[in-house]
Amino acid sequence: MTGLGRHGAAASTALxxxxADREWDEQRLRLYRQGRDRLVAEGYVQVSMRMFRRADAPPQGADDYACQTDGMIGLGCGARSYTSTLHYSFDYAVDLREIRTITDDYTATEDFSRAVHGRRVDGAEGHTYTDAEAEQWTAIDPLFPYxxxxxxxxxxxxxxGESxxxxxxxxxxxxxxxxxxxSELGNLYDGSYRRALEPRACPLxxxxxxxxxxHLETLxxxxxxxxxxxxxxxxAGAARA
Known part of the structure; x- marks a missing residue:
């Protein structure tokens, strides 16, 4: 009659x-660490969250990496891969519900011999478009020129590095x-990065x-x-680039 039982049930459901969300996050982090440890054990050096280089690869410099121009093999659900002529990936999402769905589908997949999404690219850097191709993309996405x-x-x-x-x-x-x-600014957990926050120019x-x-202020x-x-x-109503 008072509804307290329903409130208790709602609270239990929310809890x-x-x-479940916490367990899901812990599972994702645990799987990520397993994958990272496997790559490190096989002789790869972790450069960033998603990038691993072979330890015997030629030195490239500290800030050389650009995902659109370097060859890269992505491992795992949602990972993108690049070669000089092909850009491909499995399903990718940012919404939590969709992430769970595509992750479940990925873990049930047995055939990894084909890409789900991809397109061939050409040009000196592997990612250039002719005027005709750019026009087609712009017809779909008016902001494609950016x-x-x-x-x-x-x-x-x-x-x-500032905001x-x-x-x-x-x-x-x-x-x-x-x-x-x-280059590192500090650590998130001890707050040391805050002292390094300041306006700065791009070094690349x-x-x-x-x-x-x-994030470029000139754009x-x-x-x-x-x-x-x-x-x-x-x-809403964003103008064509």
Missing amino acids: DAAL SRHPHRSAGLPCRT VISVDGDGDGTVRRCHFVR AVCDCHIGYV PLYDVFAGGVLERIPA
Whole structure:
């Protein structure tokens, strides 16, 4: 009659959901660490959360990596892989419910001999578009021109390292200014990174990935993608690039 029983049930349901979410996060981190340890045991060196280089690979420099131009094999659900002529991946999502679905589908997969999503690319850097191709993509996505070419970034002001940071996903809490700039700012858990936050210029020649160049202050992308900066969701009525 009072409804207290229903409130108790609702609270129990919410608690169960919270525990399930926590168990899900712990499982993902545990699986990530298992994969990382396997690669390290096989002679790979971890460069970032998602990138591992063979220990005997030629030295490349501290800040050389660019996902659009380096060859890369992605391992695991949602991972993207690049060769000089092909960009491919399995299903990818950012919504928690969708992540669970595609992860369950991935773990049930036995045939990994084919890619689910992909496209062939060409050009000197492997990711260039002819004017005709760019026109086709722009017809689908009017904001595609922002993504067509790498953006010159050397010496230009960038929000990373001031109001934007990147945290390594290995659980240690290492904070960097950007996913593509490997110098460390400090640690997330002890708060030491806060002392390093300051305006700074980009040390790389170009930035060719959305999660990087979207933070360049010389580009209008915070206004263009006001609906979701990292998710690349445009503001209502965003103008053509």
